[in-house]
Amino acid sequence: MRKAIAPIVALIVAGAGLATFFALRASPEPVTSTYFLMDTVLTVKTTGGDAATINEHLHALASDVDSMTSYYKAEAETVRVNAAAGKGPVSVSPEYAGLVKAAVAIEAIDHGRTFDIAISPVSSLWGFTTKDFRVPAAKEISDTLAYSHSDQLVISGTTVQLRDHRARIDLGGIAKGYSLDVMEEYLHTIKPQPRQVIVDFGGNLLLYSGGRKHDWKIGIRDPRGQGIIGYVQSGDAFVATSGDYERYFERDGKRYCHIIDPSTGYPGTLNQSATVITDIQPMHGAIGDALGKVFFCSPAETQRSLFQTIQGQGIVGIVLVDAAGTESTLGPISFVPTAAQ
Amino acid sequence: MKRSDRITAVVILAAVVLVVVFWIVMHHTPGTLAVVHVDGKVVATVDLTSHEVQTLHITGVLGPLVIVADGKGSIRVAKATCPDQICVHTIPARSPGDQVICVPNHMVITVEGKGTGIDAIAQ
Numbered sequence: 001m002r003k004a005i006a007p008i009v010a011l012i013v014a015g016a017g018l019a020t021f022f023a024l025r026a027s028p029e030p031v032t033s034t035y036f037l038m039d040t041v042l043t044v045k046t047t048g049g050d051a052a053t054i055n056e057h058l059h060a061l062a063s064d065v066d067s068m069t070s071y072y073k074a075e076a077e078t079v080r081v082n083a084a085a086g087k088g089p090v091s092v093s094p095e096y097a098g099l100v101k102a103a104v105a106i107e108a109i110d111h112g113r114t115f116d117i118a119i120s121p122v123s124s125l126w127g128f129t130t131k132d133f134r135v136p137a138a139k140e141i142s143d144t145l146a147y148s149h150s151d152q153l154v155i156s157g158t159t160v161q162l163r164d165h166r167a168r169i170d171l172g173g174i175a176k177g178y179s180l181d182v183m184e185e186y187l188h189t190i191k192p193q194p195r196q197v198i199v200d201f202g203g204n205l206l207l208y209s210g211g212r213k214h215d216w217k218i219g220i221r222d223p224r225g226q227g228i229i230g231y232v233q234s235g236d237a238f239v240a241t242s243g244d245y246e247r248y249f250e251r252d253g254k255r256y257c258h259i260i261d262p263s264t265g266y267p268g269t270l271n272q273s274a275t276v277i278t279d280i281q282p283m284h285g286a287i288g289d290a291l292g293k294v295f296f297c298s299p300a301e302t303q304r305s306l307f308q309t310i311q312g313q314g315i316v317g318i319v320l321v322d323a324a325g326t327e328s329t330l331g332p333i334s335f336v337p338t339a340a341q
Numbered sequence: 342m343k344r345s346d347r348i349t350a351v352v353i354l355a356a357v358v359l360v361v362v363f364w365i366v367m368h369h370t371p372g373t374l375a376v377v378h379v380d381g382k383v384v385a386t387v388d389l390t391s392h393e394v395q396t397l398h399i400t401g402v403l404g405p406l407v408i409v410a411d412g413k414g415s416i417r418v419a420k421a422t423c424p425d426q427i428c429v430h431t432i433p434a435r436s437p438g439d440q441v442i443c444v445p446n447h448m449v450i451t452v453e454g455k456g457t458g459i460d461a462i463a464q
Contacts, residue, residue, distance in 0.1 A: 033381065034378060034380075034381040034449060035381070036380075036444055036447045039444055040442075040444060041442050041444065041449060131424050131425045198460060198461050200461055200462075203462075203463060203464035204463075205461050205463055207460065207461060216460045216461070217458055217459050217460050218459070218460065218461060218462075218463055219438060219457075219459040219461065219462040219463065220462075220463055221462050221463060221464035224432075225432065226415070226432055226433065226434070226435040226436055226439055227435065227436030227438070227439055228436070228438070228459065228462060231459055239461075239463045240463075241463045241464055243464065245432075246427065246431075246464070247425075247427065248430075275463045319463075
């Protein structure tokens with residue numbers, strides 16, 4: 001009897017020991033850090049490497065972009081450009097000039113109808129810059145719209161000029177995505193490489209596994225309800241979402257979201273959300289961010305033709321939820337709805 | 342039964358208990374839990390599986406916030422002194438990964454729960 005039991009005991013104890021060993025040896029715990037800047041939340045979750053230091057550095061990089069692009073901060077290049085509107089060219093850093101050029105290049109894909117960094121005087125009319133929300137009169141909107149277009153912008157080398165003294169630019173529609181570009185560039189240089197880094201900057205994501213070919217499951221937030229409507233899968237990528245559900249105000253039961261359609265001067269109403277997934281290439285974070293607005297402000301027919309024109313330029317796929325709440329995708333990604341899981 | 346057999350039985354029992362405890366710890370699937378952070382520090386945790394309405398008064402960077410768990414699995418900001426009231430308008434959080442954020446107060450409510458396999462949520 002005793003002899004039969006002893007080996008079993010040994011086996012169980014050894015098994016428990018081994019299991020404990022492997023569990024403790026398994027992947028390092030992720031370090032999550034939360035920061036507040038650019039009027040939103042930056043959450044960084046790093047696994048492996050010197051995670052806490054990496055998180056701090058990523059925050060510092062985002063802070064630098066904020067200091068450069070902010071609409072409000074005295075030291076920001078945007079503030080200098082806007083202050084000199086109607087007066088003459090302003091000398092800016094090569095980095096800033098490059099970002100403005102990238103923004104203007106995205107505007108050009110549909111002639112500034114859906115994304116325009118110079119729309120900010122109209123956004124201000126609606127109170128989105130001061131948070132003193134109101135619905136402006138149609139005349140006010142059309143008058144302001146007349147000088148709220150990027151044709152007011154003259155870029156020559158590293159000088160930027162706004163022709164009309166009332167014109168203003170705001171890089172808020174591209175700065176978060178650009179921050180992800182800067183972060184990704186830094187992550188590439190780290191030795192030893194972290195296993196995984198997930199950066200969530202106000203809902204815009206950088207998913208980084210440093211060439212490990214991790215297959216990420218990216219949830220798509222339900223624009224009207226709780227949780228997610230489903231997910232898509234992708235390798236390392238930038239993910240940018242433009243939606244009408246976070247920043248908006250309501251008057252007389254009507255929702256006015258913060259994304260102003262530059263073609264009308266009114267908040268976009270054609271879609272509830274547009275999520276653009278781009279691959280890891282220089283400036284693709286910024287480009288994806290701007291394209292989110294382009295697709296958010298476009299009707300379904302235009303979305304398809306626009307996608308055809310930019311196809312093959314690093315766009316992994318686009319997930320759209322139209323005004324009726326119907327989802328669709330563009331590109332070679334498959335969307336798995338929550339109900340089907 | 343001999344004394345030594347009894348000892349063996351106790352040892353086996355202990356080993357089994359050890360394995361079971363280990364298993365539970367490693368595969369612990371927590372009930373859905375809401376974690377409230379201010380400036381990155383946890384200031385409260387709320388069990389969303391509780392059927393009782395729970396009201397929390399916390400202090401954000403800007404001022405006081407009232408957080409209510411409705412006893413049906415959702416949690417929301419009921420009152421805040423921030424100018425834009427985005428947090429108050431946010432759809433109550435319920436599913437793992439859902440968040441309610443008040444930027445002026447540096448306050449984030451995050452719902453944690455058993456693994457959904459989702460790495461991140463685009464929003």
